[in-house]
Amino acid sequence: MIAAPDLIAFVQHEARLIDAQRFDEWLALFTDDARYWMPLDPAQTDYKLHQSLYIEDPVLLRLRVERLKGAKTYSQKPKSRCHHLLQTPLVEQADHAAGRYQTWTPFHYLETRLDEQTLYAGWATHTLVVVDGNLRIELKRIDLVNPDSAFGSIQLFM
Amino acid sequence: MLTNAAIEALVRDDEVHRDAYTSPEVFAHEMTHLFANTWVYVGHASQIAAVGDFITTTIGTAPVVMVRHTDQSIRVLHNRCPHKGTRVANDPCGNTGKFFRCPYHAWSFRTDGSIAAIPLPQGYNDTGFKQSEAAKGMTAVGAVHVYRDFVFARLSPHGIGFDDYFGASLSSLDNMVDRSPVGKLEIAGGVLRYMHKCNWKMLVDNLTDTCHPMVAHESSAGTAVALGKTLPAMHPAVEIYAPFMSPYTFYEGMGIRVWPNGHGHTGVQGSIHSNYSSVPGYFEQMVAAYGEDRAKEILGENRHNTVYFPNMTMKGPIQALRIFKPIAADRTLVESWTFRLVDAPDQLLERTILYSRLINAPSSPVGHDDLEMYERAQDSLHSDANPWVNMQRLARPADSGPVVNGTSELQMRNQFQAWKHFMTVTP
Numbered sequence: 209m210i211a212a213p214d215l216i217a218f219v220q221h222e223a224r225l226i227d228a229q230r231f232d233e234w235l236a237l238f239t240d241d242a243r244y245w246m247p248l249d250p251a252q253t254d255y256k257l258h259q260s261l262y263i264e265d266p267v268l269l270r271l272r273v274e275r276l277k278g279a280k281t282y283s284q285k286p287k288s289r290c291h292h293l294l295q296t297p298l299v300e301q302a303d304h305a306a307g308r309y310q311t312w313t314p315f316h317y318l319e320t321r322l323d324e325q326t327l328y329a330g331w332a333t334h335t336l337v338v339v340d341g342n343l344r345i346e347l348k349r350i351d352l353v354n355p356d357s358a359f360g361s362i363q364l365f366m
Numbered sequence: 367m368l369t370n371a372a373i374e375a376l377v378r379d380d381e382v383h384r385d386a387y388t389s390p391e392v393f394a395h396e397m398t399h400l401f402a403n404t405w406v407y408v409g410h411a412s413q414i415a416a417v418g419d420f421i422t423t424t425i426g427t428a429p430v431v432m433v434r435h436t437d438q439s440i441r442v443l444h445n446r447c448p449h450k451g452t453r454v455a456n457d458p459c460g461n462t463g464k465f466f467r468c469p470y471h472a473w474s475f476r477t478d479g480s481i482a483a484i485p486l487p488q489g490y491n492d493t494g495f496k497q498s499e500a501a502k503g504m505t506a507v508g509a510v511h512v513y514r515d516f517v518f519a520r521l522s523p524h525g526i527g528f529d530d531y532f533g534a535s536l537s538s539l540d541n542m543v544d545r546s547p548v549g550k551l552e553i554a555g556g557v558l559r560y561m562h563k564c565n566w567k568m569l570v571d572n573l574t575d576t577c578h579p580m581v582a583h584e585s586s587a588g589t590a591v592a593l594g595k596t597l598p599a600m601h602p603a604v605e606i607y608a609p610f611m612s613p614y615t616f617y618e619g620m621g622i623r624v625w626p627n628g629h630g631h632t633g634v635q636g637s638i639h640s641n642y643s644s645v646p647g648y649f650e651q652m653v654a655a656y657g658e659d660r661a662k663e664i665l666g667e668n669r670h671n672t673v674y675f676p677n678m679t680m681k682g683p684i685q686a687l688r689i690f691k692p693i694a695a696d697r698t699l700v701e702s703w704t705f706r707l708v709d710a711p712d713q714l715l716e717r718t719i720l721y722s723r724l725i726n727a728p729s730s731p732v733g734h735d736d737l738e739m740y741e742r743a744q745d746s747l748h749s750d751a752n753p754w755v756n757m758q759r760l761a762r763p764a765d766s767g768p769v770v771n772g773t774s775e776l777q778m779r780n781q782f783q784a785w786k787h788f789m790t791v792t793p
Contacts, residue, residue: 246729248558249556257712257715259555261727261728261729267597267603271586271589274589275586278588278589280584280588282739283737283738356559358559358699359560361728361733361738
């Protein structure tokens with residue numbers, strides 16, 4: 209039986225893996241057909257015919273992670289670092305019979321490289337499912353407070 | 367104020383002085399001369415379909431509003447109240463009805479810019495107001511031309527005409543529009559906005575730089591190719607990334623074509639966009655609309671990047687357009703717009719949205735690769751060791767064009783000759 213503390217711990221663990229740049233472990237948290245989605249519009253429901261900042265399946269996430277490891281990844285010389293500050297996740301949906309859960313987590317995310325640091329703020333909505341007894345991410349939707357602003361390069365993961 | 371001689375000294379036949387990229391004084395001159403004397407892309411008619419619809423944007427750094435006037439014509443006005451200078455329309459887009467109304471003192475204007483009403487008008491009696499600059503209302507730009515729904519403007523009231531300025535380069539826009547079975551495009555999918563801490567011309571130079579993809583983008587496109595080999599089927603993103611890793615010989619064979627006034631394109635004989643998987647039903651629609659020969663001709667033209675000098679570029683085969691909006695000598699806003707081919711299958715819009723996100727977004731690894739190069743250059747050009755940027759590749763009479771080896775830097779040289787001309791010409 210999944211309880212609220214399990215869901216909260218999962219979301220916090222996910223952010224910790226990103227901040228620690230343990231990206232292979234992070235990728236393992238996603239289901240095979242998962243999506244990592246950052247819409248361009250707060251009210252957006254479609255990601256095929258409307259643009260998003262990110263709409264990544266596990267292949268595209270893997271591509272990013274492999275790229276970050278590469279010796280010729282010049283935009284990561286030197287590397288970026290990041291920091292998540294999460295508000296305690298709120299459990300919004302819990303369907304124990306189906307093994308599906310949804311959490312809502314306000315966050316501040318800071319990405320830094322060289323002498324610059326950029327602060328992003330928003331809300332992460334995790335749709336979590338139980339696969340072989342373990343929680344997995346089916347959808348991580350990240351709604352920035354200002355997705356329509358012009359940003360510089362966002363190189364790591366919120 | 368820079369003299370013409372000082373401007374001309376920045377551009378040699380095959381080298382450009384770094385001040386063209388780094389100097390605030392040169393940038394200011396670009397805004398008052400280059401962006402006033404040339405035809406600059408403003409927006410697309412589909413963004414303002416109804417009377418009163420408007421978008422706000424910039425030509426160079428000048429704020430303008432593009433609006434559908436009550437007579438259905440498209441007007442481009444300086445977005446400045448003639449009274450105190452307040453920006454009148456402030457939203458990225460909207461509908462203003464028949465009038466703009468300044469939020470400061472409620473001066474109101476028809477959508478051709480003329481003054482409709484001023485509160486307490488008697489206060490201007492016997493003041494000579496009718497002879498004032500303010501009485502002209504929101505000033506229209508010098509000239510507007512709508513070509514197949516693409517709206518261009520020239521800030522200066524005098525200067526080169528639209529047809530003379532673009533000439534045969536319009537064939538790239540034609541090909542993009544012709545790819546709709548009904549010959550019509552609509553802006554769709556939203557706009558990606560990517561801030562660059564570099565000079566706008568670095569992005570323009572890069573459009574026809576075919577010696578960088580396999581180097582700068584090895585980390586992204588090369589990783590995609592390697593990952594693709596482990597997958598059971600072709601992934602749509604791998605299909606888009608993989609051609610970036612094509613060898614030099616491929617890019618040499620693509621070819622580059624240049625036109626007068628700084629325009630040009632890569633991909634004369636095919637390009638990285640030539641071999642995308644077909645979308646079911648689309649070819650049949652095109653044949654029904656145009657006949658088989660013409661449909662094949664349209665779809666067989668797979669140009670890569672077309673530079674519409676000074677600061678717009680588009681890709682016909684994937685219906686994407688970018689504007690490089692200059693903000694300062696070292697700051698540029700890149701906007702990536704996508705189009706729906708009216709009456710064509712949705713999968714084509716899906717592909718252009720995917721392409722723009724993979725290649726030109728703040729989240730795009732390919733975008734990161736490029737921006738890293740520009741920003742390093744913007745910083746290191748301050749080195750006094752060598753004040754010149756080299757554009758000499760294949761700069762010999764035997765490779766003079768108009769169609770040349772695809773790794774030539776001819777188009778970069780072409781742009782800077784146009785730059786020199788429109789920076790110094792008297793309109």
